[in-house]
Amino acid sequence: MEATNNDSMNRSNAGTTDYDVLVIGAGIAGEESALKLADMGFKVLLIEKEPSIGGKMILLSKVFPTLDCAACITTPKVSETARHPNITILTLAEAESIVKEENNLFSVTFKKHPRYVVENDCTGCQECETVCPMVVKDQFQFNLVARKAIYIPFNIANPRVALIDIENCTLCGACEQKCPSNCIDFTQKEELVNIKVKSVIVATGFKLFDPISIERYGYGRYKNVITSMQMERELAPTRPFNSVLRPSDGKVPDKIAYIFCTGSRDHTVGNPICSQVCCMYSTKQAQLLMGALPMADISLYYINIRAFGKGFNEFYMQAKDMGANYVKGKIGSISEKENGNLILRYEDIVTGKVTEKEHDLVVLSVGLLANHEITKVFKNEKLELDALKYIKQPDLLQSPATTSIKGVFVAGTATSPMDIPDTIMSAGAAASETSGYLNQWS
């Protein structure tokens, strides 16, 4: 017995835990893990640093290879999660420190950022938005349009309540005056909350590659070079424009190019691996574009097509049959013409010749990068990363959801790039592993 320990105060309430599981990140992996564990009867706390749960998937247009509408698939899961009696969700919450105690409990401190809107009182009527005088680039539309300083993140956000972007707020108070349910509260402050949990699931997802670092592609300089995520928004039913338009002048594009492997399989940007989803999402977007703009030519410049999953190769062949023009060869550089059109220079591998083609809209199929900031949160035991900065899976084939810390599990793209079905499976595996661990506990 270590009776002489002077933190006996903490120890005395060590038996009382607030939750069985803390799930960090409420994208589809976090939601799925949380739901499965909650269904098994465990108490789950799900924290999310964004104002809405749903991760990246909720922002997508449709999903490959079934072309289901992404919102139709995520929103039921999102509301199921939000409604589950065993799940507590905190948005705008970020883990600050996680310390594993001797009794195997994790002492978790997280920061709850103020929303400046009382979450339970807001009815989502958007009256505040109409009176707010300040606009900011809308990060949920990937900067294609603006939003107000007080805003509901997006239409299908959950919780569908407003928040104030205080950095960009003019403190005019118009929203407060207008709000019919009196839910705006500028006195909210950042809070630090400390809880104890028995286990942790890291489901922090991935970061999107920022193509600004590839100067040859001119992203950020050329208006009509956009990322695939921006195209994803343009194709979504809750899109920023009234149709698929190019950002330089609102023209309906008719020669669209996709540049595969932007930020993937590329040592020069420090990411040598394949992002696993770009070939297919680009193929999907090509199919959607051919539907939306029947007259448009779509060219997809690729190195290898990674159409490996169930139904993927068939989906790729279908896109080809529909008329998508797949060109083997990576784009070397892009230059802009006066009218906003872009000249793409590449080697056509089939002929072995340098070729130049003009397009009026270029989509960069950006890759996925590891999102490893979470490791800083673990204070006394190290959450190890692999060589590619993804969360290390020490027992990859036998127990893929375990990490270097006992009691901490990992789900989804925090371990490696993967598509939605693989993410759901990985999250299921994490739930299974966590449940087994918690059963041993008692």
Add this chain to the structure above:
Amino acid sequence: MTKKKIGVYVCHCGGNISDYVDIEKVKEAVKDEANVYLLKNTLFACSDSSQKEMVADIQTNELDAIVVASCSPKLHVPTFRGVAQRAGMNPYNYVQVNIREQGSWAHSDNPKGATEKAILLVKAGIARAAESEALTSSKIPAANVVAVIGAGVGGMRSAIALADMGTEVYLIEKEKNVGGHVANFGSLFTTDKMGYELSANLLSEVKKRENIKLFTNAEIVEKKGSIGNFDIQVKVDNDVLPLHVGAFVVNTGFDSYQPQQGEYGFGEQTNVITLPEFKKLIDNSSERLIFNGKAIKKVAYIYCVGSRQNDEGDNKYCSRYCCTAAIHASVQVNKKFKDVTNLHFNRGIRTYGKQELLYEESSKNGDIYLQFSLDSIPEITQKGGKTFVKVKDILSAGKEVETEADLVVLVTGMVPRENSKLASQLKIPVGRDNFFNEIHMKLRPVETVIDGVLIAGTCQSPKNILETMNSSMAAAAKINSVLTKGEMTLDPTLAKINPSQCTWCGKCAEACPFDAIIQTEFDGRIVAKINEANCKGCGMCTPVCPTDAIDLAGFTNAQIEGMIDALAE
């Protein structure tokens, strides 16, 4: 129609509704509707104070049903069902009317119209409430026992995961030995583990757990029942064992594609072998790579054999694991033997994700990659006792290149295992690619349309070991979450059959995607009956009944037609 006491609440939603819809007019219009016992308006129906008021109203007035006209049901049906429950009223006697999203907001350009519409919508809600029935969720006992079919690495992993979560497992393997294909594998890619080690580790974990019973040489011969309560007969060696299980996890794995006679010289030339054969050769050779007494210096790998076939072949799909497996084999060759050159005749390398690093490693080792398309596949010829492989190389601008090869390795894909007996016993649907089909790739990737029958691993689609493990554990988590309480609550929104009207034509059973309609006897006649454990409440069976003997709870003829009548006013 029985007389009911209905409470009606019309919500202002701050001004969201009342700015466009004239609440007073609505109240005025519906106050004389039959069954309306109490009629109120409220600023925020969902607020705590309003909810308390409703509970009190229900209790003091002994209301039979309530109607709240406010926002979309998606938001607050659970809220007000909770109110009903707290007040001691059946939650299914609650009706929500959407006069915001489909009322005030949709018609904010036309307040008069919005009001007119709101009146009819509320009337329809009242009509529906009047016909509403108290429904109770029934509970059925469910055995927290799962039969895992197939004791490959995936099946064993499912079993271990289930056992650790407290589910009892019968692990049923057709063969004498466990571990499937992997038990015979040497080095596995992206780890330093050996296949036989992985399989042995899993087996020892299986044996450690008392709540796993492993049957080898075993097969299911009979199956009855539904989720939570299946009765099966398992033939083990020569005995037949009756078992009671709550669900199945089918993890029956794959077969390696067997090339046809003459496909790339297979079966005709002795030095044309398949990748699994080649892997064994690597494992069994030391120092020098010897095949048929001859030292191997050049190995030609031909990719996509049995995968990504054109219209003449059956397998249109990509087998997912083979590019990496072949490259991994070539890297092993380079590690183990000196001076062997690997030549990869591929159709575009698909080392997705982190597996790309293996491709890079092999390239840096000096492996040569040549790419062809399906309309010009590599030619394998024999000249003077030597084997030559010739191809039009896409990467060399279509130039024809040729090499001598000591050994030709056909990189064969995965095909679904012949399992039609099991598939028909468990009614597992099969997809276009002949693999077992999940109900929804993203929402429910390990479930089939048959409740209680889950699929995992490569019987669903080609997968590598990591992916197989993930899906095996995901299936375990899913089914454990259903069975763990020992009982299952069934949603009361189910189809109901009126046996006196039923003449059993079988059309409903045909329409049901969930195998939820069974035969039973009623008054000496065969009639249809809903197996409530399987019914999902979609109602697909209802319109096909020629005698209109089926109704969906909550959506009965009386309710829907009551609403139609009210809306038509």
Add this chain to the structure above:
Amino acid sequence: MATINPEFGKELKKYGAFDFNACYNCGTCTSVCSLSTEENSFPREMVRCSAVGDEDAIKESLKPWLCYYCGECTTSCPREAKPGELMMSLRRYLTAAYDWTGLSGLLYKSLPVSIIAFISVAIGVIWYSASQQFEVEKIMHIGHYFEMFAIAGVFAVILLPNLIRMWYFVILKPKVKVPFKSYITSLGELFVHMFTQKRSLGCDDNQVRWFEHFILVIGYLSLLFTTVFLDWFSATNLLVIILGYVESAIIFIVTVDFVSGRIKKNKEVSKNSQPSDWFFVIWLLLMGLTAFLVRLFIDLKILEYNFWMYLFHWIVLAQWALLIVPFGKWTHFLYRSFAMYMEKLKA
């Protein structure tokens, strides 16, 4: 039809190539190269031929000479396959392939052989000077003749036959039909490129490199002219004397910059120096420096007491003329310009 030859890649590595097998054929290198055109797309094609081992295609190709190594392909290569360095190695390989004596290959591939060759030449010069009792006047006179005959001899015996071999590989063997008139009309191309390296201006990196290279070539050629034909070391004409000083100063100043670049490795072109590259720049530097000092010693009238200075100069000169010019990197001066000439012939 080409036969795949994995051994060729291994051979190339002896010429300094490495990692080019990592190429996954995306074509980025070709498309970022500002000299690459639809008619002449490189370097990926060369990388591919090297990987597959298509030796004939490489010997037949002029593309290695069309590259001026700005390094853009290497810095942009997503697989770090160093296509620029491969092109450099192919130039070394081709130099050896054109050389009928086979000595180029030997010197490129083996540093010990190179060192022995350099020492042998030095010993020969010293031995000869010793046999002449280190008499300044006499030896300088002979040195002057040596210079003249070395140039003529190397050109006639080594370089000319090698150029003919190059022509054989590029034009004759692949049966390219060239009308005789073209041989004459295209000559302009040859001289323009020989004296200006105009093509390298097309490189994206900068004009400074071209300018440095340009004045180095001009400096070198004119110093050659000044020493051989104007007999700088014996000259009395002030103009000639000053001209020589300026030229030799230019050479060593520019080469100091080149050498320090190779030491600092700040540009792609100078990151992977092979012995042959070092010999080339250092010997150029030494030539400029020693020539300058020799003339300075003459003007200060101290050469007589410092004969070692001339001896040193002569050793450097002899090594340059007998090793680097016929078998070393110097030849790129000829092959590049003839490549442009033959390119014109083929067109």
Add this chain to the structure above:
Amino acid sequence: MEKKIRTVNILKETRKVSEHVNEERKKYIQIRKTLREALKEESKSIPQLAVDTNLPLPDVTYYLMTLLKFGEVAVDGIDDMDEYYFYKLIK
């Protein structure tokens, strides 16, 4: 209804609004006004608006689409080439 305390005044005591925010607000108000003004008479396409307002094309696209999102303008057909949509002012 009773007017409750304006909490914004409490925050105002401790927080300053940055110059940048004020500028952005002014810019938006100005551009919004300009665009609305330009659309008063008839529907216009983005290139037409850019000419009429002297604003850069990408800015017109960005702000006009923002107004579309906020329901201040609506689509009013497309040109003969099917290239540019026309937008009209609502109300």
Add this chain to the structure above:
Amino acid sequence: MASNGQPKILVFSTEKISDPALDLAGLLKKHYPFTIYTISVPCSSCIKPRWIMRAFDKGFSGVFIAADGTDCSYGESCGEKTSQVVTTTHQLMRDKGLKPSQLKMAAICSVCAEPVVKHLTGFMKELEKMQS
């Protein structure tokens, strides 16, 4: 018939997919005629022809089925079965002298606010034409 003489449309929407699309239309203030009324059911393939006929009997000019299409969580056969319902009902409508065009069906995704409004306003225009 509504007070203003406008035709009335009954919409059958599905709880999980197409009804949210109508909600979203409202949220986005995408307007459509107010004489369009919705009854939401679990799946479009559970709509009984007799309900549709009842609606016509009672004075609705048109019925619109906002079907799930391939997104349906009850399986792929939904679309096919819903079409079957429509075919059966068309027969019944012909018997009663109704035009088949008075019953429409389209697959609507859960965020297809714009398409559904387009469908409904278009349908309304057709019905108005039919009336006049």
